[in-house]
Amino acid sequence: DAGVTQSPTHLIKTRGQQVTLRCSPISGHKSVSWYQQVLGQGPQFIFQYYEKEERGRGNFPDRFSARQFPNYSSELNVNALLLGDSALYLCASSSGQPETQYFGPGTRLLVL
């Protein structure tokens, strides 16, 4: 079975631009979570969606938004990019036990 997929794998943007990251969960998984990971730190929670409803939001500014589609795939949008948004963005999916999360390969975002 295919694991969690994310696109793109790498992205370079400039300050002020907008970016959209995409995630497809493991088949049968209905929950998707987004995390930001900077070097030397653990993943920081951004959003969680379950059955297309937002279940949780981390301590991130309103420039960050997300949504989940009927097929359970998800998008993370970041507006007005800052240099500090440079990080590895991880998507994780989970099934009946939402906390048992399986990560995708991540999207590495560099903001110049």
Added chain:
Amino acid sequence: QKEVEQNSGPLSVPEGAIASLNCTYSDRGSQSFFWYRQYSGKSPELIMFIYSNGDKEDGRFTAQLNKASQYVSLLIRDSQPSDSATYLCAVGASGGSYIPTFGRGTSLIVHP
């Protein structure tokens, strides 16, 4: 603020030794605990999860949980150079939240 604490390391052990990785958490009501392995430049990979006090073994890995002391550990027996990675501890939240909190990870180096 729920916290998960890990020593960032690096923890250096010789090949064939037992590596012991530790994690403490602040949310006394937490019920689920996870260990992830993350190779440099890659995404986290779930190794084990544990819900009950005591030990849980899976191959060379043993997770140990002590809820009274708010302490969870991961033992890696017969450590191999391929075990060299960062190990992330994640703790599930109490109160119906499905969002785990991650520690910053411990870097493990297994030298031949």
